[in-house]
Amino acid sequence: MSIRVDPRVTHELAQYGGDTVTKCFNCGNCTAACSLTTQDSVFPRRYIRYIQMGLRGKMLGSLDPWMCYYCGDCSETCPRDAQPGNTMMAGRRWLISMYDWTGLSRLMYKWPAWEVVLLLVVAAGVLALFTLPADFGFRLLAAHPEARESVNLSYFAPKDVVHLGDMTMALVLALLLLSNAARMTWYVMRRRPSLPLSAWLVELRTFVFHGLTQSRWRECKTDSTKHWLRHVALVTAYGTMFVLVVVFLQWFQVENTSFHWTSLLGYYATLVLLAATLWIARDRLMKRDQIHRHSDLADWLFVGLLFLTSLSGIMLHLARLLDLAMPTYIMYVVHLMIAVPMLVVEVPFGKWAHLLYRPLAMYLTAVQARAHVPQAAPGVATPLPV
Amino acid sequence: MAEIKDRYDGLVIGGGIAGMQAALDLAGQGFQVLLVERQPSIGGIMVGLNKVFPTLDCSSCICTPRMAEVAHHERIHLVTYTDVLKVEPTNPGFRVRLLKKPRYVVESECIGCSLCELACDTMVAHEFDYQLGARRAIYIPHANAIPQVAVLDPDHCTFDGACARVCPKDCIDFSQMPEEVTVDVGTVIVSSGLQITPMGAKKEYGGNAYVNVMNPLAMERVQSSNGPYGHVLRPFDGKVPRSIAYVQCAGSRDASIGVPYCSRVCCMYALKQAIMIRHELHDTEVTIYYMDIRAFGKGYEQFYRRALAEGINVVKAKVARITEVDDHDLSLRVELIDEGGRLAEIRHDLVVLSQGVIPGWNSADVLPITEARDHFFEVPELATKPARSTVEGIFLAGVSTGPKDIPDAIVEAGAAAMEAAMYLDRTKEARERASVAASLTRELPHTNGAKRLPWKESLRVFRERMGGVTDEKKIYLKNDKDARKAVRETLRSGSRTIPELTHELDMPGESVMWYVMALKRYGEVVEAGRSGDYLRYALKEVER
Numbered sequence: 001m002s003i004r005v006d007p008r009v010t011h012e013l014a015q016y017g018g019d020t021v022t023k024c025f026n027c028g029n030c031t032a033a034c035s036l037t038t039q040d041s042v043f044p045r046r047y048i049r050y051i052q053m054g055l056r057g058k059m060l061g062s063l064d065p066w067m068c069y070y071c072g073d074c075s076e077t078c079p080r081d082a083q084p085g086n087t088m089m090a091g092r093r094w095l096i097s098m099y100d101w102t103g104l105s106r107l108m109y110k111w112p113a114w115e116v117v118l119l120l121v122v123a124a125g126v127l128a129l130f131t132l133p134a135d136f137g138f139r140l141l142a143a144h145p146e147a148r149e150s151v152n153l154s155y156f157a158p159k160d161v162v163h164l165g166d167m168t169m170a171l172v173l174a175l176l177l178l179s180n181a182a183r184m185t186w187y188v189m190r191r192r193p194s195l196p197l198s199a200w201l202v203e204l205r206t207f208v209f210h211g212l213t214q215s216r217w218r219e220c221k222t223d224s225t226k227h228w229l230r231h232v233a234l235v236t237a238y239g240t241m242f243v244l245v246v247v248f249l250q251w252f253q254v255e256n257t258s259f260h261w262t263s264l265l266g267y268y269a270t271l272v273l274l275a276a277t278l279w280i281a282r283d284r285l286m287k288r289d290q291i292h293r294h295s296d297l298a299d300w301l302f303v304g305l306l307f308l309t310s311l312s313g314i315m316l317h318l319a320r321l322l323d324l325a326m327p328t329y330i331m332y333v334v335h336l337m338i339a340v341p342m343l344v345v346e347v348p349f350g351k352w353a354h355l356l357y358r359p360l361a362m363y364l365t366a367v368q369a370r371a372h373v374p375q376a377a378p379g380v381a382t383p384l385p386v
Numbered sequence: 387m388a389e390i391k392d393r394y395d396g397l398v399i400g401g402g403i404a405g406m407q408a409a410l411d412l413a414g415q416g417f418q419v420l421l422v423e424r425q426p427s428i429g430g431i432m433v434g435l436n437k438v439f440p441t442l443d444c445s446s447c448i449c450t451p452r453m454a455e456v457a458h459h460e461r462i463h464l465v466t467y468t469d470v471l472k473v474e475p476t477n478p479g480f481r482v483r484l485l486k487k488p489r490y491v492v493e494s495e496c497i498g499c500s501l502c503e504l505a506c507d508t509m510v511a512h513e514f515d516y517q518l519g520a521r522r523a524i525y526i527p528h529a530n531a532i533p534q535v536a537v538l539d540p541d542h543c544t545f546d547g548a549c550a551r552v553c554p555k556d557c558i559d560f561s562q563m564p565e566e567v568t569v570d571v572g573t574v575i576v577s578s579g580l581q582i583t584p585m586g587a588k589k590e591y592g593g594n595a596y597v598n599v600m601n602p603l604a605m606e607r608v609q610s611s612n613g614p615y616g617h618v619l620r621p622f623d624g625k626v627p628r629s630i631a632y633v634q635c636a637g638s639r640d641a642s643i644g645v646p647y648c649s650r651v652c653c654m655y656a657l658k659q660a661i662m663i664r665h666e667l668h669d670t671e672v673t674i675y676y677m678d679i680r681a682f683g684k685g686y687e688q689f690y691r692r693a694l695a696e697g698i699n700v701v702k703a704k705v706a707r708i709t710e711v712d713d714h715d716l717s718l719r720v721e722l723i724d725e726g727g728r729l730a731e732i733r734h735d736l737v738v739l740s741q742g743v744i745p746g747w748n749s750a751d752v753l754p755i756t757e758a759r760d761h762f763f764e765v766p767e768l769a770t771k772p773a774r775s776t777v778e779g780i781f782l783a784g785v786s787t788g789p790k791d792i793p794d795a796i797v798e799a800g801a802a803a804m805e806a807a808m809y810l811d812r813t814k815e816a817r818e819r820a821s822v823a824a825s826l827t828r829e830l831p832h833t834n835g836a837k838r839l840p841w842k843e844s845l846r847v848f849r850e851r852m853g854g855v856t857d858e859k860k861i862y863l864k865n866d867k868d869a870r871k872a873v874r875e876t877l878r879s880g881s882r883t884i885p886e887l888t889h890e891l892d893m894p895g896e897s898v899m900w901y902v903m904a905l906k907r908y909g910e911v912v913e914a915g916r917s918g919d920y921l922r923y924a925l926k927e928v929e930r
Binding site for chain 2: 076
């Protein structure tokens, strides 16, 4: 097998935010400083070496960036100030764009303005949905003047229609994400010896466990509990919201000013989203932790869109409870013009894709570990092994 | 020695190997040179080293003749224990303000007999041995010190007059005060030397908390025949180490501690120390963890090969973390890059941090020359005029411009002396025009012809001036006496190893080790055989 060397890779990584790769002189401090590195996944140095040597294929088939939770211990102690933690971050962005077959990820990461354009395009589509069709949105409302006096969403956004739209969106997102995940799996596993089906099945528990708990983060030594708790809270919040909106819209969307108990779940989710996004924004501005030192547009959009989604959701909810008919309808559209682009653009193509790739990476690592027989490690000359 | 003139052709700042060479080379061309050293002895770092690389010559053996030559040169005036306060250009030449610190011993009268030191009953951690060895509150700086003149440390003095009582020359003078002197010089050579990066600079290495993590200069002392232990032993418990690690780049080439440059000597001194350890301890493993081995000088690559041939392990890995494990051993966390990136925790019983080289003197307000970004002195024409500073007439030698080894420091000192001589020649007429008066000689310290007070009277005044024996000092002195007494009494029933003593005494291992070594140095304790990896120590029969 020949190895193809692509000298443009370091330049390419810089476009994804990894502009300090060439500073590294491969001393290995980062790897040894990392509390997540194990005998099965030795990083960051090896991945940085792949980048420096232009080994595109190795980079593509490596899961190392997904193993890193960016505690920053490596960057704090790097003798070259080469920011290995940030390089792993850039590696994740690069991998997201490589897994994505549509090319939209690459477009957004290389030229961040495209991300804004795509978000605006989807938002315009949402607006069009509410203004153009005759039996939906504002034209439906025009036919029912009484709904303009008092809130009645069945004359503006009938549940069954919205529900159908939700399910369609969810299906498209899932297909996009799954096709990318399949490509990731192919890149990682194609050069490995084939594994018994049992290995693939047994380790599914790893996938589910890490997808739900993100517990690997807690193994980081620096500030991990704080960041992990915040992240888990955030995940439960938007998970709750997503399920309420996509699956249980029949109950969650209340037609008039009445109150349904599912709103309580919505309150939890909204509060957590607001608090967590504000907290993250503050940390990104303060730049005290390594993980928050480098914020690019994608990071800010992630936080900003989540915050605005929650805020517009609250305003929609209040307007409905106060029976302010037109404000309710307008906020309904505004809310969707933020939430839908966020989901459509960020989940399959942007930063949110990590919600699938991280547990998948843990899963693939575990599957691989089932394959190889542990070897006796060659001993370094020392008379006193620990 | 106890006098100073008010005019010299050249001033050399710093009496390490570079400064001594510069002074000799300038004086050798016929100029009158003032050599100022802030320590009580000249010799700098080099006189404390065990061997030099790559020849393995005994360092003090080739340094002391140079020191003696400086001290006895007819055109070199040596002033030790003196700080340079200010150097101002006077066009032509420079006006220099010096501060002569009090030794409390009359330099011209002291014969270096050590009776004062032996009479003093206070043990103090010795700076020359990097705190591993002991001295007294009045002491001859070290065996090879020049001048061989005692110096009194008022911070630990008990003011009991024991030293003055035994001094055969009655030359202990408690009335000495710090004294400023101004001299005019034609040119200045700065050879202000180095210090190593602080032990605690990298918190990943324990931040100075682990007793068995040593600094490399302390290791030089430990390896020296006149060092604090006389053997290579661990500071914690006196164990003969069986597995020693050298952590390279522990204070250089590291942006995270603000020292991004290479210190140029650490690879070679680590190899040298490793070789010397193996010469003494044949079955002790020495492992050097490195990022690159930089063996660039004449004979250095061969020296590296020799180290490999003599069984030194070299492992390409930057040590990321040191943790103390049981028995005060150390565990080093590394990525073994040459083994495909294998992660490892490796245990050693002694670790030496190859700390980096940083400027030895904070001279910001003293000299009119500028520093470069690395805080060494700026050399504007580095490629062609390596000894010139940013001010005409001030020249640079040795490590003042950046880290270098002994041969390079000596070569550069010669270059600085040659530049200084040419500058003196160029400015000769202007200097002669400027000064009409003849050069005056003054006593140092100034006495104005007054007779010294009897020591008992000056001691009383001295004691009052120093605020008597403070409570803090009382505690120190009591602990010191109690510890020695406890060690002595335990040893009365027979010889012990350090761990055995530690077990019987309620003291940390490193303190027991320190006191036993202190008592050994001053002749109360002797080595008495060996038990496994530990030497035994016994009381010496006191002859009276």
